Every structure is written in C-alpha cells, then in structure tokens.
Amino acid sequence: MSLVTGPAADRAAPEKTRGGATRPPRGRRGPLNRRNLYGWLFSTPFLVLFAVFMAFPIIATLLMSFTDFGARDVTRPLDAEFVGLDNYVELFGDEKFLRALFNTGYFVVVGVPLTVLLGLLVAVLLNNGIDRARTFFRVGFYAPVVTAIVAVAVVWRFVLDPADGLIAGLATEFGLKAPDFLGSETWAMPSLIAMAVWRNLGTVMVLFIAGLQAIPTEVREAARLDGASGWQELRRITVPLLRPTLLYTTVITTIGYLNVFEEPFVMTQGGPSGSTLTVSLHMYQQGFNFFHMGYASAMAYVLFVVIMGITVLQLRLLKDNTR
Template sequence: MSIARIREARAGWSMTGPALAAIILFFLIPAAASLVLSFTDFDIYALANLDNLRFVGFQNYERLLENPLFWKAMANTLLFVLVGTPFIVILSLFAAMLVNSHWLKWRPIWRVALFAPYVTTLVATAVVWRYLLHTRYGLVNYLLSLFGAGPVDWLGSPTASLPAILIFVGWKSFGYNMIIFLAALQAVPRELDEAARLDGAGWAMRLRHVTLPAIAPTLLLVSVLTVAAMFQLFTEPYVMTQGGPAQSTVTVLYFMYEEGFKWWNLGSGAAVAFLLFLCILAVTLVQLRLARRGGAI
C-alpha cells in the first residue's frame, strides 16, 4: 500500500472514529449487555448484590410466551403497525405534495406550520390531546355535538382508545416524513411530469406512473422508519391511557417498561427488548425484499 493510501485511510478512520466509538459505546455494548441479561433472573435483589444474579437460560422467554398479556401487547402493537404505518405514510405524502404544489401560496409558512407538531414536546402535546379528547369537556366532542353526534369516550372505550392514539401519533409524526418526501418530490424531473401532462395523463395517472416510481426509494425509507417507530410506541399510551382501558393500548414497549421498572423483572424486560428487536428486524427484511422485487432498490 502506498504512503498516500495509508494517509488517506488514517484520515478516514480519524474522522469516522468518534462516531464509531459512540455507536459501540452507546449502542452495541448496551445491546449485547441486554441480550446477556435476558438469560438471567436479574431483578431488584441482583441490583443490591450481584451475587444474587443467576443464569436461567431461556426461562424468561418461556414465561413471556406463556403470558397472555405479552400476546395482548404484541397484538396491539401489530395493529398499530398495520393501521398506523399506511395512515402516517399516506398523510405525510399528501402533505408533501400539497406543500410542493405551485398553486399553494405562502408555501414556506405551510412547511413550518405542518412541521411544527413534530418538534413540540411529546409529553406536553399528549397531555393537551387528553384534554381535547375529554368525554365531557373536550373540544373534539364539542365539535361533534355541532353535527348532532353524541359524545365519544375516546380514551375510556376499548374500541375508541386505539384510533384516538393513532390520530395523535399521525398528527405528531407526519411532519418529519413530510420533509423527507418533499425533498424527494423536488428532485423529480419536471420534464417527466410535463411530458405525461402533454400526453393527456391526469393527476392520478401522473402520480401512479411518474411520481411514485421516481420517489420509490424514499417511500421505502419512510415506510421502514415508520414501522420501527410504530413498534416502539410507549409515551403516547403511557401518558394518554396508561395502557387501558382493559389493556387495549398496551404495547410491547409499554409491557417491557412494566416488566423492567414496575415489577423489577429486569431479565424479563431485557428478553422483551430482544424479541422486539427481532420483530423489527424481520419486518424490515420483508419490506426490503418486497421493495427489491418491485424494483424500488
């Protein structure tokens, strides 16, 4: 290897070294430690004295698979993923196309206004939405009453609580995806859209055959990020419903929190975290395979 190549390699490692060190220190080592803890009975007694720590093998995983609440949390989480992901992606794409359209006036103001919910404090906005969705005094039910609809117990009904949280999550998170979609839409050559317009293609045809194929990699990226975020829902149900009513909004991450920090079964909580990682990894691989077959990547 020449001296120039050696210097180039040293420069590359010196620039990437701090980032790699941070990844190893704050991600890989904690992840490996969590995996090891999932095979132990690590609890509050082990926190006081590590001599109480015992290796239990796959007992934590066996208990989880036999726990009905774990399967309830998994079903709720999958429902959030299956319903919330398309809802947020479509909402984000619609907002990006709206802001990107030439006929919309004051587009910078619209971009800021639509992106603003994402940068607000999650807990604070969740508390505000609790008041907005209040059964008797909430603004949402007041607006429904103007159209003759009866009050809805948004956060106290097992059938309404999950859609209520989904609406809040969509409102809170679509702005980030909108910015990603907006960057992709602005990179689509205008000549393609103009050529399709001259050929007589309508808005729907241009969207299907020009816009969506051009932003397919971005669509895949946003879908993967949204799926990972939906799998990790915790703050929203914790603040708004505390997992209720009737455990209808308990997610896997909420279940992991209760196992680890409410009941101090830290080994079991680590096992839940590893199972959640496997679920996210499996769904992401399926998305990548489907995208590869569709030509998105």
C-alpha cells in the same frame, strides 16, 4: 534504464492491479499507513462512546435476557442466576405480552398506511397544488414533530375530553354526545393512532417533498403533453419514481410505530383494560416498575427480531427492481 536487479528490483518496481493501474511499491506505503493511523485516532472518541453507550448495553442486555436479573442483582450483576431460554418460553405463554403484541400490530397496520398515504397526499398538494403560503403550510404540518410529547398530550386530552373537550363541545352543538375516547376500549387505540398520525405526518411530508423535487420536470411535462390526467401522472410517473423515498419512509415509520411508547405512556398508561398496552410499554413496566430486568430484556430482543423481520420483508417488497 534501471541497473537494479534481483529482490531489490522487485521491491522497487510498482505493482500492477487488475485494471492495469499501478500502485506504490510495498516499501513506499508509509504515508498511507500514517493516514490510516490518523483516521483511527480521530475515530477513537466515537468508538469509545459507541462501545460504552451502545455496544456494551446491547451485549449486556442480550446476556441479561438469559438470566433472572432483578433489583437484587443491580449491585452484583454476576450473581444473577442463568435460566437459559425460560424467559423467552414464558413470554409466549404470557397473555399480557401477547395482548401487547397484538395491540402493537394493530397500531402499525392501521397507523403506518395512514401516515404514509396522508403524508404523500399533503406533499403532492404542497409541491404542486398550492402556490401561496406554501412555506406557512409546511411549517404548520411539521410543527407537531418538534413539539414535546407532553405538550401534545395536553392538547389531545383537551380535544378528546368527554365532558369539556373540543369534540364534545362540537357534538353538543348538534345534539350529540361524544364518546369517552381515552376511557373506552373501542376508541382508545384509534385515538392514539390519530394522535400518532397527526404528530408524524410532518416528517413523512418533508421526505416526500424532497423526493418530489428530485423528479425531473421534463418527465412530468412529457406526460402532460401526452394527455395524462393528474391521477395518471401520480400513478404512472410520481409514485414509481418515488419508490426509493417510499421505501425509506415506510421502513422508518414502521420501526418507529413498532417501538411506540410515548403515546400510551402519557395518555392512557396502557388502559383501559390493557387495550392500549404496547410491547415497549409492557417492557418498561416489567423492567422499571417490577424490576424483572431479565424478562424485560427477553421482551426487547423478541421485539428486535420482529422489527428486523418486518424491515427485511419491506425491503424485498418495495425495493426498486428497475435498476
């Protein structure tokens, strides 16, 4: 029995938590504090890198979007003139930006469903329908993901070349003439979408295969014993259980397509006549070709707000409400 009473006893007695568990007295938390200190010390390199290469550029870009920052202000950034919301107001009166916003929306609305649906189809076939050479097909579909965009562009330029390309050669065999895919306002954007779907299909496929392999086999076997067809199994069992994977895949694919830059930059430079100009490419041109850094920064934050809004909408529409 303890003979200590008064304030000293209060300090020595263990504290009770809401669940009835005890925790160490206040005076005995030294090791815990040391562990916290060690954790912060080990985290310091990351925090420094994050602050220098992430947090500072983000804050600087936000401040820059309210100025007329240009090439003349690179050496003395504090001399940039504050213009308030003028850059944002000018954006929505800029026909070129509105055209780029429309092109980006077109790219996303057509490209994301194609990529997700084809990725799901390939994943189901590779997970259930193909027994032999399954690894070979998986590697084949994933190879474009790890291939440099320049190499991909060279291949697709050869395929789409109106004179000597692969499609032109096949069309000639049937007495037809292939269109100028990258030189036509009608065909340029669909051609870039086809290239993006082909290039990103492997990532979506791998994610869906992981989701399919997490579905218990007992559930599928029970559905088959109850007489469910392949389509009914896919619709009633596979897709509902893949909802978390579908949500994640749709969100990251949409974010990537809203930031589309490499495809038009390498293949068309935004042409012909601005038909493949995207927001990211227009931002790059304004910032690094014409050195309108403040205007380009405002464009970046408008795109950020669009991405956040669409992501929140997708999270609300596709989240799993069964839990």
